[in-house]
Amino acid sequence: MVVHPHDLYIMVGPPNSGKGTQAHLIADELGFVHLSSGKAFRDAVESGTQLGCMARSYLEAGELAPDPLAIDLILDRLRELAVGGDTTILDGFPRSLQQAEELDRRLVEMGLRIRAVVSIEVSENELLRRAADRGRADDRPEVVSRRLGVYWDITSPLIDFYRQRGQLIQINGEQPVDAVTRDILAAVGARIR
């Protein structure tokens, strides 16, 4: 697999699809940097930065933080990584068409191009079953169902957006973790060591 220093990988998937786990595993396997927007937001909230204070109520309610906050937080970090020559897997950003369009506008100046968008696909029933097994603060049943609703309404249109551009890779997320990882690596053209 030939990775160019300016390649960018994007991971999309509903909450509890395992996209964070997969982004982490793929980054490890291929020597990429894993940039998780959810973690960046949770860190900002915990450390009490101004951006974190503004985002807090949205995270607690299972809503998306406003686009300008997400764009500031994630694209600044992505630029730093690009300058450092790292190949990044973006996990959880973009999460709306506005974010995707802003990312597109800034790609050129960051010297990046989208190599692939990996969509992890899991049925709604399986997502609810998985949520019941987890214990994160925003995993209360009403918040879980809100986060899922937000995903279908605001984030899932990204799937068509990237499919139309021929950048989408669809992965069956209802398999054991290692099978999902293997499918992603095969689809992005990597050989497993």
Ligand code: AMP
């Ligand atoms: P996650 O861990 O990816 O499920 O993200 C946790 C929470 O962080 C989400 O429910 C949102 O409140 C916030 N968040 C993460 N990524 C974004 C984003 N790209 N745009 C807006 N809010 C986000």
